[in-house]
Amino acid sequence: MTLSASGQTPYVSFMERKTTDICIAGGGVAGLTAAAAFGTAGFNVTIVDPAPPITSRDADGSDLRTTAFLQPAQRFLEAAGLWERLAPHAAPLQIMRIVDAAASPPVTHDFDAADISDKPFGWSLPNWLLRREMVARLQELPNVDFRPGTGFARMLARTDQAIVTLSDGNQLAAKLVIGADGRASQVRQATDIGVKTMRYGQRALTFAVTHEAPHDNISTEIHQSGGPFTLVPLPDHDGKPCSAVVWMDHGAEVQRLADLPTDDFETAANHRSAFLYGPLKLGTRRTSWPIISQIADHLTGPRTVLVAEAAHVMPPIGAQGLNMSLKDLASLLDLAQANRAELGEQRMLDRYARQRHPDITLRVAGIDALNRASIAGSSKAQDLRAKGIQTLYSIAPVRRTLMELGLGAR
Numbered sequence: 001m002t003l004s005a006s007g008q009t010p011y012v013s014f015m016e017r018k019t020t021d022i023c024i025a026g027g028g029v030a031g032l033t034a035a036a037a038f039g040t041a042g043f044n045v046t047i048v049d050p051a052p053p054i055t056s057r058d059a060d061g062s063d064l065r066t067t068a069f070l071q072p073a074q075r076f077l078e079a080a081g082l083w084e085r086l087a088p089h090a091a092p093l094q095i096m097r098i099v100d101a102a103a104s105p106p107v108t109h110d111f112d113a114a115d116i117s118d119k120p121f122g123w124s125l126p127n128w129l130l131r132r133e134m135v136a137r138l139q140e141l142p143n144v145d146f147r148p149g150t151g152f153a154r155m156l157a158r159t160d161q162a163i164v165t166l167s168d169g170n171q172l173a174a175k176l177v178i179g180a181d182g183r184a185s186q187v188r189q190a191t192d193i194g195v196k197t198m199r200y201g202q203r204a205l206t207f208a209v210t211h212e213a214p215h216d217n218i219s220t221e222i223h224q225s226g227g228p229f230t231l232v233p234l235p236d237h238d239g240k241p242c243s244a245v246v247w248m249d250h251g252a253e254v255q256r257l258a259d260l261p262t263d264d265f266e267t268a269a270n271h272r273s274a275f276l277y278g279p280l281k282l283g284t285r286r287t288s289w290p291i292i293s294q295i296a297d298h299l300t301g302p303r304t305v306l307v308a309e310a311a312h313v314m315p316p317i318g319a320q321g322l323n324m325s326l327k328d329l330a331s332l333l334d335l336a337q338a339n340r341a342e343l344g345e346q347r348m349l350d351r352y353a354r355q356r357h358p359d360i361t362l363r364v365a366g367i368d369a370l371n372r373a374s375i376a377g378s379s380k381a382q383d384l385r386a387k388g389i390q391t392l393y394s395i396a397p398v399r400r401t402l403m404e405l406g407l408g409a410r
Contacts (some may be wrong), residue, residue: 026180030308050151176344183309191301
């Protein structure tokens with residue numbers, strides 16, 4: 001930033017206008033994956049994010065959430081040169097267990113990946129570790145320019161390119177701008193794309209625990225009221241079985257839980273987990289965020305495409321969130337490779353919207369319905385939820401179809 005001669009009116013002095021194939025706004029897991037995928041495919045990529053990635057579990061501000069990559073995601077990560085880095089740290093998810101703890105007695109249903117595949121449903125990794133390994137992959141790609149600490153400021157779309165102004169005053173001339181910058185996406189706002197948002201009055205509390213009982217590669221989702229309590233397998237920590245926890249409840253209750261002393265919090269977590277894993281011991285700090293569903297009114301704008309949470313947000317149920325984001329990227333990458341001469345042109349972007357919009361709409365609506373059923377606190381609603389799960393589970397072809405849908409195989 002430079003001052004005018006009067007010393008009063010600031011103006012930006014542009015130091016650089018770099019030409020690139022693709023500008024990616026957003027350095028979270030989705031944005032880093034996009035940079036690795038498009039870079040590996042031979043595109044020149046510049047990726048920006050105002051916040052440098054935190055790549056250590058114990059650092060202030062580290063992302064303690066986990067991501068479960070389902071089977072289709074593994075293939076995409078392999079093609080991007082990421083899976084070989086991630087596989088040694090991944091905990092397989094062989095069984096998805098649903099426990100209705102509100103029923104008397106509690107009802108348990110196991111969905112086993114062996115019923116439909118010789119592989120696990122997916123693999124779980126902590127988000128801070130994903131960032132570490134993804135940043136390392138980008139460093140191997142000479143055609144990827146990663147600029148942590150620099151953000152997207154604004155853009156001007158022209159017929160043949162978009163001129164992107166960055167927070168440091170530099171500019172990029174890009175054939176395609178990918179907005180992977182989250183639910184409050186600046187790229188989406190810059191293209192005047194609106195969103196429809198559904199709020200539940202919920203928050204999610206995230207932390208990791210150690211426990212005595214082995215998790216046996218089972219992801220366990222425990223339902224009562226207010227939202228599910230989910231334990232996701234992680235590799236052992238300090239010689240003990242370890243799981244990541246996502247605990248959803250009404251906002252005021254989550255705030256109360258987040259403020260409890262450690263001993264009192266562990267008591268509450270053990271009670272909420274129905275003691276299925278034995279005593280839980282808190283292994284990390286607690287973080288929380290609001291639960292919403294959100295869909296962008298459009299997935300594209302001139303020379304611009306939205307992916308991941310810039311395009312769609314949903315409650316963390318069924319490992320659908322980031323896996324839907326990777327389906328966005330896979331679709332976009334296929335189109336970009338097949339239409340290199342038309343990269344960023346409206347015909348290509350229209351095809352992307354036609355491919356992704358129906359799936360996004362269906363899955364956001366489905367997760368919304370599941371979350372509303374999980375929130376239900378009345379005994380009648382809980383009975384209906386239990387009977388619905390039992391009906392779906394007891395019919396083997398329906399159960400297999402549901403598992404295939406959850407993987408994105410249908």
